[in-house]
Amino acid sequence: MLLQKSISLQAYNTFGIDVEANYFANITSIHQLRQIIFKEELKDIPKLILGGGSNILFTGNFEGIVLLNAMKGITLIRETPQEVWLQVAGGEVWHDLVQYCVQKNWGGIENLSLIPGSVGAAPIQNIGAYGVELKDVFISLDALHLPTGQLRTFSKEECQFDYRNSIFKQSLKGQYFIYSVCLCLQKQPVFNTNYGAIQQTLAQLEQAGKERSIATLSEAICQIRSQKLPDPKVIGNSGSFFKNPEVPRSILEAIQKNYPKVPNYPLKDPNKVKLPAAWLIEKCGWKGKVIGNTGTYHKQALVLVNHGNATGKEIYNLSETILQSVKKQFDIELEREVNVIGMN
Numbered sequence: 254m255l256l257q258k259s260i261s262l263q264a265y266n267t268f269g270i271d272v273e274a275n276y277f278a279n280i281t282s283i284h285q286l287r288q289i290i291f292k293e294e295l296k297d298i299p300k301l302i303l304g305g306g307s308n309i310l311f312t313g314n315f316e317g318i319v320l321l322n323a324m325k326g327i328t329l330i331r332e333t334p335q336e337v338w339l340q341v342a343g344g345e346v347w348h349d350l351v352q353y354c355v356q357k358n359w360g361g362i363e364n365l366s367l368i369p370g371s372v373g374a375a376p377i378q379n380i381g382a383y384g385v386e387l388k389d390v391f392i393s394l395d396a397l398h399l400p401t402g403q404l405r406t407f408s409k410e411e412c413q414f415d416y417r418n419s420i421f422k423q424s425l426k427g428q429y430f431i432y433s434v435c436l437c438l439q440k441q442p443v444f445n446t447n448y449g450a451i452q453q454t455l456a457q458l459e460q461a462g463k464e465r466s467i468a469t470l471s472e473a474i475c476q477i478r479s480q481k482l483p484d485p486k487v488i489g490n491s492g493s494f495f496k497n498p499e500v501p502r503s504i505l506e507a508i509q510k511n512y513p514k515v516p517n518y519p520l521k522d523p524n525k526v527k528l529p530a531a532w533l534i535e536k537c538g539w540k541g542k543v544i545g546n547t548g549t550y551h552k553q554a555l556v557l558v559n560h561g562n563a564t565g566k567e568i569y570n571l572s573e574t575i576l577q578s579v580k581k582q583f584d585i586e587l588e589r590e591v592n593v594i595g596m597n
């Protein structure tokens with residue numbers, strides 16, 4: 254069993270924050286996970302499950318054990334003329350799974366191309382992009398309860414998926430290690446192209462001779478994302494730092510007095526609307542700002558970046574200042590999407 258001590262986590266988070274964990278273990282099986290969590294010296298210390306580290310901000314050293322999900326495997330467990338069910342180990346890289354399905358021409362997750370991170374973390378915030386969310390293809394997940402070592406299967410309903418949210422970010426936060434996820438993909442895919450710049454990019458690819466297919470749609474999404482978002486290998490970041498707020502219509506109407514064209518999206522509740530956090534932050538003057546080692550990305554104000562040797566606290570402080578300025582200007586309280594470790 255590979256248990257390491259005093260390990261730098263810099264290579265394990267996409268912000269590139271240089272902090273240490275007291276202990277670190279690569280988890281490759283349930284048996285090994287149980288051995289680690291019940292080891293005498295480890296059983297009572299804090300535990301942090303880590304995938305690709307692409308939705309996490311470390312604000313200090315982690316005084317406990319980091320459990321890196323390194324379980325691999327994709328298994329076809331059910332097939333009908335219309336659909337396939339895949340059982341995917343939590344340590345698989347999400348985009349590798351997307352590519353695997355694209356190659357087989359199985360539809361459902363191509364709009365989620367190029368989202369960084371692991372399959373096991375995907376249910377935590379019900380990952381989503383370009384009009385599709387994980388919950389749209391989700392069947393169930395298998396997880397190990399860290400305090401007792403017991404295994405449990407969660408149905409879709411039990412996961413309580415919502416916009417960038419699930420039970421694993423709420424009442425069961427940090428309790429369950431997700432080691433496997435079951436998804437349903439379609440053999441006769443339905444193309445979801447009504448979002449953002451998809452249609453325009455698809456048209457360009459089709460003009461260049463590509464047929465409309467799952468693969469072409471995935472290529473279009475990859476192109477759009479690469480143009481819009483910073484590559485964490487080049488500039489440290491964690492994608493969108495805040496969620497898009499859902500606000501009462503009265504707040505929208507107040508903003509419209511000064512900004513009649515404020516973008517907004519209807520919600521099920523007719524008295525509420527969703528506003529793009531990026532727009533609010535941009536209107537407060539934050540887009541592309543550099544503050545010491547930190548800042549916001551010049552093409553997308555919602556993405557906070559590490560320009561070099563930023564500490565997690567510096568990035569957290571910037572997020573706090575942005576929160577306060579949006580609150581002051583628009584009376585809207587933004588909520589962080591990124592999981593902050595060490596501030597509460």
Ligand SMILES: Cc1cc2nc3c(=O)[nH]c(=O)nc-3n(C[C@H](O)[C@H](O)[C@H](O)COP(=O)(O)OP(=O)(O)OC[C@H]3O[C@@H](n4cnc5c(N)ncnc54)[C@H](O)[C@@H]3O)c2cc1C
Pocket residue numbers: 267301302303304305306307308309322343368369370371372373374375377378379380381382429430431432482483484485490491492493592
């Ligand atoms: C450039 C960029 C673009 C992004 N774009 C998007 C996007 O379009 N849509 C979107 O939804 N997200 C996006 N993200 C955020 C991120 O990719 C997703 O949230 C992803 O699912 C995180 O996976 P991870 O393995 O890196 O999780 P980590 O950052 O390692 O962990 C995130 C949280 O989940 C917990 N966790 C991780 N693995 C497990 C597990 N197996 N069991 C239980 N808990 C676990 C961790 O403890 C932590 O609280 C983006 C991030 C970046 C850097």
